[in-house]
Amino acid sequence: MTASSPPETPDHLGSGDENASRATAVPKGAWNRWRPLLLRWHFYAGLLVGPFLLIAAVTGLLYSLVPQIDRAVYSHELTVDDVGEQRLPLSQQVAAARAVHPEGTVSSIRPPEAPADTTRVVLAVDDVPESYGRTVFVDPYTGEVRGALTTFGQWMPLRAWFDEFHRTLHLGAFGRNYSELAASWLWFVAVAGLVLWIGHRRRTRKTRRLLIPDTDAPRRQRLLSWHGAIGIWVIIGLLALSASGLSWSRWTGANIADLRTAMSWTTPTASTSLSGEASDDGGHGGHGHGAASAAAADIDVSAVDGVYAAAGAAGLRDPLVITPATDADTAWSVRENKRNFPESYDAVTVDPTTDEIVDRVDYADWPFMAKATSTFIGLHMGIYFGLANQIALAALAIGLITMIVLGYLMWWRRRPTRSQRALATPPRRGALGELKPAEAVAVVAVVAVIGWYMPLFGLPLALFIAVDTVIGAFRSRDTDTRGTDRNDTDKRGMAKEVRA
Template identity: 25%
Template sequence: MQKPQPNFYNLAWRWHFYAGLFVAPFMVMLALTGIIYLFKPQLDSLMYSSLLEVPSGHHTVPADDLLQRVKSAYPQGQVTQYLPPPNAERSAQFVVKNAGHELNVFVDPYHGDILGEQDAKQNLQAIARAIHGELMIGTVGDRLIEMAAGWGVVLVVSGLFLWWPRGQAAGILWPRLNSRGRVLWRDLHAVTGFWGATLLLLMLLSGMTWTGFWGKQYAQVWNVFPAAMWENVPTSDIEARSLNSATRQTVPWAMENTPMPMSGDHAEHMAHGNAHAGPAAPAVSLQAVQDIASERKVEPGYSITLPTTATGVFTIAVFADDPRNDATLHVDQYTGKVLADVRFEHYGTVARATEIGVMLHEGKMFGTFNQIVVLLICLMILLSAVSGVVIWWKRRPEGKFGVPPLRHDLPTWKTGVAIMLVLAVVFPLVGASLVVVWLLDRFVLPRVARRTADMPR
């Protein structure tokens, strides 16, 4: 008599349950903050038009004169960045560190009038970005987001196994809308999850490239530039990622692990990486740096980060909506020499693909169409998360947690183990948490369940 095939459905369901339990709150948060950041151009124009928009004029005020106006208005402040107007009807912007705050200061480029200021870390978009990237709690938040994204992969893979058709199409490829209660919620959850699985995986993986642990390792493997690009330039131990923060993106992802060059002939004789030899004293004007960007046809929308030390550089950078227009230039603050000029064509194949993935993730690559697609993905994520919680609540035994039951006489599920091992190797934080959850499920939860069952009622 042939031995019946073991049924691993409940085991997959159990891990899908654990993944959903952890991931669902994060997915809701990522979807909501993602929608806010997705429509940043429209929301900024709506909320801050008085700061962003100016009547088009004939002659612009030189960048250095604008800089002096800002310095006069904030005598105790430190100007760290300048963003020239991206078009004829937009204001210029300076980033100023003043009295413990980072401010975005907007200036009319035609008259030099200061239009107003905005707290760079406390406006709607900055808060949404900071929550989306690190829950506004720094490294711990970043690691939690990374784990949630990795467990999201477990959720998708186990969900596809549970969804896999077993002889019917209704409730599999389309929901049974004439149903009610738990059946309808189950169909909405399964069908939405299936049709959005590939897109969700792409969103998870493209988003993980920005994480502090996995993303940094990924960048170190794939963001490789020819050594010759830096051979004749004195470089520091500081990486370009230092110009990015949770609330502000300056250099493209592909440039984050590249070394920052140093200004001045004396830089070669300084201790390697010593970037604290004194304050910056640029001999090159800000307008001259802006002219370099124009001469080298850098895409409008770029920023110019000012040097803060004697060996620092001006950095012209644009993280373009179309990654093919990415540019990062480092300029010597004393001579105006361009020490590095890195464009999209210098990126490796994987770095190019990653940059394109990031722009698709942010809804910027194809304008409004891209925004609508990403909005639909976010709404799908919200529907999947909400419907999953409703299904659990409706089937949960009264007074119990409702973990899917598991037969203990099952043999080892080799395919499942292989998938988990691959995930553990590719995503180490997920691997560590998988081991913790497995140990809890194997040794702790059964004891808790037995004690609860033995308690007098």
């Protein structure tokens, strides 16, 4: 939940002094101690981080609508005109692709998943952006090259453009900070808003209406009730989006990767070494999609038929990704790439000279957290349950956009004006001091740890606290100055009366 203003309850209608005097009159139960802190953090976090969340929600909504359009736009490259009776050997299909596109090296081969699909031969070339490749599409029945496109893993150019737009706004590495900032704060704003909404419903004796807005309430209360009710409906999805987005983010993602390594939660990979030494092949990725695995030199295309057959005999099923060996001491790797429910990522490595299986890792043997990470990433990308997943993502994005707009509308109605300055008073400062000492220390410690591992949560929070402290100091000084001036005026007035 985003940029929500405080509810129009008595402790938010008066000035700061009135708020303070009322606060002292209220028994300091747990809720009365914690509510001001949650309210202030939720209000300002939503107000300041809201634009980043709004951009992420809008670009995510666009991304969720692209897959069907993407396949329609590139139907010529993705499908064949006529389904034949017999496919050509995979080596002949690769040779046909290389005859038309001899540039670069073959980084991966994706055999057809369905009878009408084309074979994809992905080339590592120098004239495409980093992590992209040039994919050549070949008719598996005739060997006709139906085109070549710059792709991001399995994404076609249109979907890749919207994917990059959502992740970086096409600003490169710097742009990744925006999406990480949004993901870093989304869970915090959502959880704080959830607690506040439940507390508000309990205080107004409407706990049974957590999921239902008050359609007959005054305008601002009605906006607040829609804001809170929508938040209840989408809270689980927002938390999942935040967690999965952070898993492949720039800064927090690196810390999560270190944690997964330390806890043995990494994705296991089959060894490609033919010399018996351990290899490091990397794991299953997120938005990167394993775009283009580097090949040291071009391959002997005749080897692909034996490797493909060996993988099939080992029980691997389409869709498959075949990655050539990088040198004579390295095996070819073949892995399943079934990214929708139920997932399947069984993988084998094959000696291209003997077609024997060198190593094998089955998806069933992955650690639980590796499976969970893969599942959450698939859900975030809208591929786990197909169209239903896309609809759910679109609904989450629309819900988040609606809450942000409602939050800003509530803030606008409470904006500072000469006639309604009391209504515009934001949640007061000093809320941390109202907690018990142990509670305050715990809050500071927990926030410090989270901020350390999530830099784009911690740094903005530290900046806000610093700026807010400076503003508070200046306002306190101005108040003291006005009070001193008033006292001096009173004294001068009394002196005049005595002389008179």
